[in-house]
Amino acid sequence: MDTTVVNTGTEGKTWGGGNEPLKASYGKMMMWFFIVSDALTFSGFLAAYGFSRFKFIGSWPIADEVFTHVPFFHGNYPMIYVAFMTFVLIMSSVTMVLAVDAGHHMNKAKVTFYMFLTIIGGLIFVGSQAWEWSTFIKGDYGAVQTKGGNILQFVDTDGKRVALRDFVVAEEKDRTAHESKNGLWFVSEGTLPTYTVDEVVAGLVANENILVRTQEINEHGEKTVLDRGASLQQLKVNGKVVVEGANLHVNEYGSPLFADFFFFITGFHGFHVFSGVVINIIIFFNVILGTYERRKSYEMVEKVGLYWHFVDLVWVFVFTFFYLV
Amino acid sequence: MAHAHKLEILRGLVKFKSNTQKIWGVLILLTIVTTVEVVLGIYKPEVLMGHIIGMKILNWIFIILTIVKAYYITWDFMHMRDETAALRRMVVWTAIFLICYLIFILLQEGGYIESVYSNGYIKRDF
Numbered sequence: 256m257d258t259t260v261v262n263t264g265t266e267g268k269t270w271g272g273g274n275e276p277l278k279a280s281y282g283k284m285m286m287w288f289f290i291v292s293d294a295l296t297f298s299g300f301l302a303a304y305g306f307s308r309f310k311f312i313g314s315w316p317i318a319d320e321v322f323t324h325v326p327f328f329h330g331n332y333p334m335i336y337v338a339f340m341t342f343v344l345i346m347s348s349v350t351m352v353l354a355v356d357a358g359h360h361m362n363k364a365k366v367t368f369y370m371f372l373t374i375i376g377g378l379i380f381v382g383s384q385a386w387e388w389s390t391f392i393k394g395d396y397g398a399v400q401t402k403g404g405n406i407l408q409f410v411d412t413d414g415k416r417v418a419l420r421d422f423v424v425a426e427e428k429d430r431t432a433h434e435s436k437n438g439l440w441f442v443s444e445g446t447l448p449t450y451t452v453d454e455v456v457a458g459l460v461a462n463e464n465i466l467v468r469t470q471e472i473n474e475h476g477e478k479t480v481l482d483r484g485a486s487l488q489q490l491k492v493n494g495k496v497v498v499e500g501a502n503l504h505v506n507e508y509g510s511p512l513f514a515d516f517f518f519f520i521t522g523f524h525g526f527h528v529f530s531g532v533v534i535n536i537i538i539f540f541n542v543i544l545g546t547y548e549r550r551k552s553y554e555m556v557e558k559v560g561l562y563w564h565f566v567d568l569v570w571v572f573v574f575t576f577f578y579l580v
Numbered sequence: 581m582a583h584a585h586k587l588e589i590l591r592g593l594v595k596f597k598s599n600t601q602k603i604w605g606v607l608i609l610l611t612i613v614t615t616v617e618v619v620l621g622i623y624k625p626e627v628l629m630g631h632i633i634g635m636k637i638l639n640w641i642f643i644i645l646t647i648v649k650a651y652y653i654t655w656d657f658m659h660m661r662d663e664t665a666a667l668r669r670m671v672v673w674t675a676i677f678l679i680c681y682l683i684f685i686l687l688q689e690g691g692y693i694e695s696v697y698s699n700g701y702i703k704r705d706f
Contacts, residue, residue, distance in 0.1 A: 276664070276666060277664050277666055277667040278663075278667075279664075279667055287671050288671075290671070291674055291675050294675050294679070295675065295678055295679065295682075298678075298682055298683070299682060302679075302682045302683050302686040302687070303686060305683065305687050305690060306686040306689060306690035309687055309690030309691050309693075309694055310690045310693045310694050310697075311694070312691075313694075319621070333622060334618050334621050335618075338614065338615075338618040341614055342614065345610050345611070345614070348653065349604070349606075349607045349657075351657075352603050352656075352657045353603060355659075356599050476629070560657075560658075561658055564654075564657045564658045565658070568650055568653045568658075571646055571649045571650055571653065572646060574646075575617075575643065575645075575646040579617060579621045579639075580639045580642055580643070
């Protein structure tokens with residue numbers, strides 16, 4: 256005689272247990288809920304970016320003037336490279352979903368091949384992002400920051416940007432960068448800018464055709480260019496630091512907050528891509544070793560696939576809010 | 581695992597024969613949308629520079645196209661189309677509700693702080 260009741264007589268009924276109302280496995284559902292929470296994190300970041308942008312709506316950098324570089328090509332190509340990066344990521348999403356589809360057909364060779372392509376796509380994307388970062392950090396034209404923290408850039412009379420190196424002459428300097436080995440060991444100093452503010456002023460005085468451009472956006476949606484007199488006045492009275500490139504404190508393209516958010520949001524996204532690539536590699540080796548063949552289910556590929564698509568999904572929004580809007 | 585895929589997009593306007601074909605179809609759609617965005621972003625047509633509800637028409641177009649892309653990535657790449665309605669609603673509406681809330685709060689307050697600046701009460705950055 257049984258001592259425990261095995262059957263409750265309610266099997267197959269709604270509350271009999273063993274129901275899967277969502278018809279999804281535990282792992283897949285948890286991946287979805289993780290994605291929802293991660294989506295909220297990213298929207299928090301992007302909304303904070305929106306907050307700062309609305310705060311400085313009249314002087315925010317224009318993305319088309321910031322991201323204009325393409326590797327191996329000189330010149331001004333706004334958007335082209337980011338569009339390429341977007342396409343790479345969408346393409347790797349496609350190979351991922353093809354891998355998932357091949358997994359449903361239990362086709363090990365195809366899953367392996369498509370997982371491999373996905374990893375390559377992810378690596379190209381992370382590499383592109385690193386390149387984009389280094390270009391942004393290095394900067395292009397250089398600018399002068401005022402006492403109030405605004406950025407003064409330089410243009411010629413046609414409104415084309417002029418780099419500091421084109422009109423400023425560096426002189427002999429007495430000031431050397433502080434190094435911990437020959438000064439206070441607990442104090443560090445970054446690289447000194449190539450030019451001093453005085454040299455920039457001298458360069459501006461010597462070149463009649465160069466004007467100062469402020470970060471204020473005028474009614475045509477362009478940055479305001481000062482006339483010659485106001486340019487000299489502004490630079491002499493307010494110029495404080497020469498800025499080349501961008502870091503977390505200063506940013507030659509405009510508001511330092513722009514650089515902060517750029518590093519933070521694309522960095523956080525880049526970290527997601529990186530960890531996605533690592534997870535993809537692990538799954539790739541599991542596929543090769545036949546783990547899922549033995550398990551008779553490639554659902555694991557589907558789960559990392561969800562994560563990978565989510566990374567793509569986030570990029571679509573980052574692309575819009577950083578580069579387009 | 582018998583997986584039944586729904587094989588039509590754009591409310592049945594385009595029907596695909598297999599899941600693989602649908603994936604490529606969605607890729608083409610996403611590529612077209614991205615191209616449109618990039619071209620608009622580079623040329624910025626003067627017609628689209630007018631303002632509707634506090635934002636440029638062009639920016640509205642960008643945001644709407646982004647949501648379109650997000651829809652197809654979630655629905656077709658992440659197979660949301662094939663999940664049960666309950667799971668779909670659980671994930672999508674929770675996210676939409678909370679994100680709308682976040683956006684509303686932050687943009688509203690950002691606008692207020694901008695007005696403090698531009699009305700000249702406070703000049704200093706804070």
